[in-house]
Amino acid sequence: MRQLSIVLILVAMALPAYALVTAPLSLFWQAFTAIGMVIAVNVLRRLHDYRWALAMMGLSVLASSRYLYWRLTETLPLGQEFNAWDLFLSLGLIGAELYAYTILVLGFVQTIWPLHRKPAALPADASQWPTVDIFIPSYNEPLAVVRPTVLAALALDWPRDKFNVYVLDDGRREEFRAFCEHVGVTHITRADNKHAKAGNINAALKHTRGEYIAIFDCDHIPVRSFLQMTMGTMLADREVSLVQTPHHFFSPDPFEKNLNTFRKVPNEGELFYGLIQDGNDFWDASFFCGSCAVLRRTALEEIGGIATETVTEDAHTSLRMHSRGWKSAYINIPQAAGLATESLSAHVGQRIRWARGMAQIFRVDNPMFKPGLNFGQRICYSNAMLHFFYGLPRLIFLTSPLAYLLLGAEIIKAQGWMVLAYAAPHVILATVTNSRVQGPFRHSFWAEIYETVLATFILVPTLLAVINPKLGKFNVTAKGGIVDRDYFDKDIARPYYLLFSLNMIGFAVGIIRLLAGSAHPDTLMLNIGWTMYNLLIAGGALAVANEKRQVRTAVRVRTKLQAAMRLDADSGAYLTDTLDVSYSGVALQLPPELTVATGDHIQILLMPERNDVWLDATVRRNSHGIVAAQMTEMSIAQESALVQALFGRADAWIQWRETQRSDKPLSALLNVGHYGLRGGRDFFQWFFRSVFTRGSRGAPANSA
Amino acid sequence: MRAHHIMSRLLTGIAAMLIAASAAAASDVSSAADSAGVGTDRASQQSARTLSFEDLGMIYSLKLRTVFGQASIPLNLRADQIVTAATLDLHYAHSPSLRFDLSHLSVYINDQLLRTMPLSAETASGTSVRIPIDPRLLLPHNQIRFELVAHYAKPNECEDPAHTTLWADIDNDSKIELSLSPLPGAPSLERLPAPMFDAGDERHLRLPFVFNGAPSPETVKAAGIVAAWFGAQADYRGADFPVSFGALPGGHAVVFISGGNPPPGFERFAGLRTPTVAVVDNPTAPGSQLLVFAAADADGLVQAAQALALGHLSLQGAQAEISSLQLPPPRAPWSSSRWIDPSKPFQLALGATGPLSVTGLVPGPVSFEFSLPPDFYPLSEDSVHARIKYRAAPISAVNSSLNILLNDQFAGGVALNHGDDHRVKKVDDSSTLDVTLPTEALRAHNRLDAQYHFRRDTNTVCEDFDSSSLQGSIDPASTLEMHHYAYFSEMPALEKFADGGFPYSRLSDLADTAIVLPTTPGESDVSAALIALGHIGRWTRDAASRVEVTTLDAMDNVKDRDLLVIGRLDRLTLPDDWTDRMPLRLSGDQLELAPIGWLTALNERYLFDRDVDSARSHASRVIVDAGQNFAALMGFESPLASQRSVIMITAGRGGDVRDAALALTDPGTAQFVRGGLTLVRADKVSGYDFGGHYEVGHLPWWFELKRWLARHPYLLWPIALLLAILLGTLLNVALRRKARARLKTKG
Incomplete structure (x- = not known):
């Protein structure tokens, strides 16, 4: 009854909405309407209550629908005065705009009410807690990467007899076997590597019997509260098949590293884990992300284990469990952290895999038609998959004004001012609304940079995967490891050169045409403005491709922890605080009672309130009351203590976002523009150097 | 053909706001001398009449072009007169650069050569010639044709047959002078509507209606049905119906007799039990005839009038009795043959005004006429399509074209390109040109022209070229198609009353129409009512069998109808809810324009771009200048029922309501009747739109929403x-x- 009345109200609102969308207006009145809408949305965004954000979404959808309706009915170059070429280009642009509109609306629906689920309490009696198998699959990662993960997993706050840690070693390495034996975890191997990670987990499932499976990628180090935070939800609702937590990265990804935005601007993943998964949870559509999650064995076995048909087995597995009526949950508290991809090429390679996998699922198990899903799940999965088709639309947006400036094609049959009057509220309202909704997790205009960097690389794999899910296997050489010098990644940057150069030419031609006098200066200026924006975005992509040297080999976590320090086991210990801690060393406040010199051996106890394992270290620097010490050879117990202090604290990653600036669309635009200009400058420097010093490969660029 | 010319006169917008009403009346020697002596020339003795070419519909001079130029004009004659002598007084000029030994101008009447005039250097700048016409050549319908044979080169030299120097113009003040003799016939119903109306007479119809004493509303209704019938016959000519409450005029007239007290000379119609229609000789004017309706009471007169209008009369002898009459079922909206049905494609050939095929280098247009319901409301820009199927001779050059014009406004065209290879082109099937007609150019009565423009191939000047092989035709299968429309109109819209009879013409039996007369109507009130009904009848082309006529004090009986209120302002005492709605009203002795709210004024100015204030000041200036000496039409929503309209045919104390009604019947003045108030002062007509709109008809809800937002x-x-x-x-x-x-x- 209530649902019926809501449906009736929505239908009643659809009528005036239809009229608002389709009413034709003169330029004057459309401009008047545009200004009114922009003012309204800017007032709304200052209001705190969430209902105003919902109103902004409504207004934004109205403005965008109005724009698209006008585009579709008034501006397509149909008629005798236009040729097929104009129409072709125009259909490309309108297709891209329809795509962007679909993503905008689906995105609003998907994130309409982030659920902010709180962890559910566990039964007071720990003997009722279930048994959990902890899977750490690995294929070719070095042991040094896997060690902390295993040690942190062993230190989870859970009755020791109720969980087992399994290293699923598809590399079948002796070194791993020895380590596992040494620390007391099970080393599982199999004869082949069929279906990669999915096959690896499925094989291991046969050897274990825990009611629940927690899965960590071998470089995702869990905090000790992981099971406490997630298992309550599993026990509270027997229909929950999956509890997912965010993937958190304590090292900068290539964007953050190369643009120096680490912990200042939200990175690419934060939108997904900070907002989208939380929004998905509202629709019971949070999906498995391959790591940092707990799965229910019965659910997994019901669908025949992890899905193996696609290269994104995680989302596909969730989709199947959802279609069988299983629920999922998302707890938006970082409960594990890992290293981000080091280089842009590795990052691109990973995203190609995701994009291809999502396109494969879209093809073989389309969520729009798969039986058993509810409305929200269809929307969320579809949007997650459609999102990865941004390659072509993004390239179209980056080149559309060139069709007019360089080829003289009339792809929008309207006068420039009219286009502005219709498009401005569409773009501005979408930006401001997204800033209001996504602000803490994605700054305005950064999506353009993230997408532009990847657009050319995911275009072909996604399209091929849709044509045939078996096609589209592409390998970008993962350079891997530490970026030990500044260099310009020419291979990756090739498409950005092209886009940047083309837009540069378009810009120049446009200016020349403007100076030479044009019959439609407004249309010309509109296209020049658009090209300038595209130049900034392409410049931003170039700036990302300018790889910066990574300074430290071991990642440091800048954390203030309580610590104790002594000279040796017999001398007195003094309490102090750390300044930063890494796997290889630690910087501390020198307690006033102590004096040390460079080269001295000292002992450090991290988090004395819950730890009694002293770490041995050598003083490397000592000045201004700050001691920097390097760890000496560690025992397993010492290493474990360090891992627990570094990565295992329950609150390790919670205050992580505090240093970020909040989003303001205009300053975000300036920010993006700044990187765009920097990329452009780097490009010209590289370009001229290449021209004047023939044969030089990969010109170094200044780090800003 | 004549209708076509009137249309073009109407459509060729005369920009001035004020216009002299001179269009339709041909000067007539005897009647011009004595305006009261209506139609004396149409009967009795010998008379003379002069018709200029302008009277015959030529608003411009006839232009003859190319080596062989042709043009013709129609000449129709009344059937009750015979021509005893005729002279053509021709004024023309021609190119001075012709080879005069090879050039000449010929005049034909009904394909009989009248005379061939050699062209010479002396006649080039203009000359006139009088050509007597043998009256025996003249028929009721005649055609006068002119042919120019002109050359500028010697016989064996190269010549461009379309050279601009090949021209001759025949002035439209050229005249035909006729001496006429009456051809009296015995009174007969068979010839109706002749002799009261004769299709051969292109002039405004002027037909007096005579009553024995002040008529009752029912009697006026009977007269109104007859007037509407004559209005439909007179069609584009327009009709005036002077009214007399007693005295019999000379000439043809219509007489209504009821009760046992007929006027002298009509005693034989006293005491009739069955309603009777008769044609009798006019006792006061020998040679002219009277159409007499006689009955015991007014209801009988109505029955007789309905029988005539519905064509139920047995048209034999001089007198018919109507024993019983069954009215046909009520009409559906816009079901009259006048209007095309927008729900199905209209075969353009049904509205063709001439041949569908044209020949020659500079052919005239292939023209079609059609009437759309005045409240036809297109819901989109491309609601109305003309699908023209055409064939053009393959010999025409590449840049020949076919253009489509709607009411003289260019609507679309096509280049007659028969492919790249000129030598092997073939036309064996029709091509289709789909034109979206500009909806803002549509009106009640429309003309669609398909105009071929042929070009010679200029590369081959000396090639033997026969311009008569340049031919084009429009297939009879060409259609007019209408989609996405509603029946809706923004009112007041007096222009739709002037052009279309709207809103009364919607039901062609006028079942929604009521005429409201002053409590004691005078001769001119009744005359104005009859003229208005004649005007409506012109548009409905149907019997006004269900019209109601009432007086002001009995208005409540007709409150759910569209009202046509007739009477001088000072003789119409109306309640406040009426005067509040009237754009012009009497306040005490003073005339005043209804005030306009500031919101309406703002809306009108900024949304609809209408300067209401200056329209108001212009209107008040006209009223002040006129004193009380003006007539007016005004339209507003009926205070008695929503969605119903009132149109008031009125006048100031010194004016005559007939002038307002007559303004509708002359295309020259009718084009200025518009908006909610139209002032008629002498022969100057000006229309005003003061805002304050109401709406009739229905729009689809979605369009209504859109429209509301757009407004x-x-x-x-x-x-x-x-x-x-x-x-x-x-x-x-x-x-x-x-x-x-x-x-x-x-x-």
């Missing part, structure tokens, strides 16, 4: 905001509830 564009974003806030608030509640339900853990 309140400043509300678009506030409504969008309201809607978004409403949505946000609702979603906030609904989603919070759903989220709570989702987080509720299962025990």
Whole structure:
């Protein structure tokens, strides 16, 4: 009854909405309407209550629908005065705009009410807690990467007899076997590597019997509260098949590293884990992300284990469990952290895999038609998959004004001012609304940079995967490891050169045409403005491709922890605080009672309130009351203590976002523009150097 | 053909606001001398009449072009007169650069050569020639044709047959002078509507109606039915019906006799039991005839009038009795043959005004006429399509074209390109040209011209070229198609009354129409009512069998009809809810224009770009200048029923309501009747739109919504905001509830 009345109200609102969308207006009145809408949305965004954000979404959808309706009915170059070429280009642009509109609306629906689920309490009696198998699959990662993960997993706050840690070693390495034996975890191997990670987990499932499976990628180090935070939800609702937590990265990804935005601007993943998964949870559509999650064995076995048909087995597995009526949950508290991809090429390679996998699922198990899903799940999965088709639309947006400036094609049959009057509220309202909704997790205009960097690389794999899910296997050489010098990644940057150069030419031609006098200066200026924006975005992509040297080999976590320090086991210990801690060393406040010199051996106890394992270290620097010490050879117990202090604290990653600036669309635009200009400058420097010093490969660029 | 010319006269917009009403009346020697002696020339003795070419529909001079130019004009004659002598007084000029030994101008009447005039250097700048016409050559319908044979080169030299120097113009003040003799016939019903109306007479119809004493409303209704019938016959000519309450005029007339007290000379119609229609000789004017309606009471007169209008009369002898009459079932809206039915394609050939095929280098247009219901309301820009199927001779050059014009406005065209290879082109099937007609150019009566423009191939000047092989035709299968439309009209729209008889013409039996006369109507009130009904009849082309006539004091009986109120302002005492709606009204002795709210004025100015204030000041100036000496038409929504209209045919104390009615019947003045108030002062007509609109008809709800927004564009974003806030608030509640339900853990 209530649902019926809501449906009736929505239908009643659809009528005036239809009229608002389709009413034709003169330029004057459309401009008047545009200004009114922009003012309204800017007032709304200052209001705190969430209902105003919902109103902004409504207004934004109205403005965008109005724009698209006008585009579709008034501006397509149909008629005798236009040729097929104009129409072709125009259909490309309108297709891209329809795509962007679909993503905008689906995105609003998907994130309409982030659920902010709180962890559910566990039964007071720990003997009722279930048994959990902890899977750490690995294929070719070095042991040094896997060690902390295993040690942190062993230190989870859970009755020791109720969980087992399994290293699923598809590399079948002796070194791993020895380590596992040494620390007391099970080393599982199999004869082949069929279906990669999915096959690896499925094989291991046969050897274990825990009611629940927690899965960590071998470089995702869990905090000790992981099971406490997630298992309550599993026990509270027997229909929950999956509890997912965010993937958190304590090292900068290539964007953050190369643009120096680490912990200042939200990175690419934060939108997904900070907002989208939380929004998905509202629709019971949070999906498995391959790591940092707990799965229910019965659910997994019901669908025949992890899905193996696609290269994104995680989302596909969730989709199947959802279609069988299983629920999922998302707890938006970082409960594990890992290293981000080091280089842009590795990052691109990973995203190609995701994009291809999502396109494969879209093809073989389309969520729009798969039986058993509810409305929200269809929307969320579809949007997650459609999102990865941004390659072509993004390239179209980056080149559309060139069709007019360089080829003289009339792809929008309207006068420039009219286009502005219709498009401005569409773009501005979408930006401001997204800033209001996504602000803490994605700054305005950064999506353009993230997408532009990847657009050319995911275009072909996604399209091929849709044509045939078996096609589209592409390998970008993962350079891997530490970026030990500044260099310009020419291979990756090739498409950005092209886009940047083309837009540069378009810009120049446009200016020349403007100076030479044009019959439609407004249309010309509109296209020049658009090209300038595209130049900034392409410049931003170039700036990302300018790889910066990574300074430290071991990642440091800048954390203030309580610590104790002594000279040796017999001398007195003094309490102090750390300044930063890494796997290889630690910087501390020198307690006033102590004096040390460079080269001295000292002992450090991290988090004395819950730890009694002293770490041995050598003083490397000592000045201004700050001691920097390097760890000496560690025992397993010492290493474990360090891992627990570094990565295992329950609150390790919670205050992580505090240093970020909040989003303001205009300053975000300036920010993006700044990187765009920097990329452009780097490009010209590289370009001229290449021209004047023939044969030089990969010109170094200044780090800003 | 004549209708076509009147149309073009009407459509060729004369820009001035004020216009002299001179269009249709041909000067007539005897009647011009004595305006009261109506139609004396049409009967009795010998008379003379002069018709200029302008009277015959030529608003411009006839232009003859190319080596062999042709043009013709029609000449129709009344059937009750015979021509005893005729002379053509021709004024023409021609190119001075012709080879005069090879050039000449010929005149034909009904394909009989009248004379061939050699062209010479002396006649080039203009000359006139009088050509006597043998009256025996003249028929009721005649055609006068002119042919120019002109050359500028010697016989064996190269010549461009379309050279600009090949021209001759025949002035439209050329005249035909006729001496006429009456051809009296015995009174007979068979010839009706002749002799009262003769299709051969292109002039405005002027037909007096005579009553024995002041008529009752029912009697006026009978007269009105007859007037509407004559209006339909007179069609584009327009009709005037002077009224006399007693005295019999000379000439033809219509007489209504009821009761046992007929006027002298009509005693034989006394005491009739069955209603009777008769044609009798006019006792006061020998040679002219009277159409007499006689009955015991007014109802009988109505029955007789209905019988005539419905064509139920047995048209034999001089007298018919109507024993019983069954009215046909009520008409559906716009079901008259006048209007095309927009729900199905209209075969253009049904509206063709001439041949569908044309020949020659500079052919005239292939023209079609059609009438659309005046409240036809296109819902989109491309609601009306003309699908023209055409064939053009393959010999025409590449840049020949076919253009489509709607009411003289260019609507579309096509280049007659028969392919790249000129030598092997073939036309064996029709091509189709689909033209979206500009909806703003549509009116009640429309003309669609398909105009071929042929070009010679200029590369081959000396090639033997026969311009008569340049031919084009329009297939009879060409259609007019209408989609996405409604029946809706923004009112007041006096222009739709002037052009289309709207809103009364909607039901062609006038079942929705009531004429409201002053409590004691005078001769000119009744005359104005009859003229208005004649005007409506012109548009309905049907019997006005269900019209109601009443007086002001009995208006409540007809309150759910569209009202046509007739009477001088000072003789119409109306309640306040009427005067409030009238754009022009009497306040005491003073005339005043209805005040306009500032919001309306703002809206009109900024949304519809209409300067109401200056229209008002112009109107008040006209009224002040006129004193009380003016007539007026005004339209407003009926205070008695919504969606119903009132049109008032009125006048100031010194004016005559007949002038306002007559302004409708002359295309020259009717084009200025518009808006909610039209002032008629002498022969000057000016129309005003003061805003304050109402609407009749229905639009689809979605279009209504759109239209409302388009008319309140400043509300678009506030409504969008309201809607978004409403949505946000609702979603906030609904989603919070759903989220709570989702987080509720299962025990």
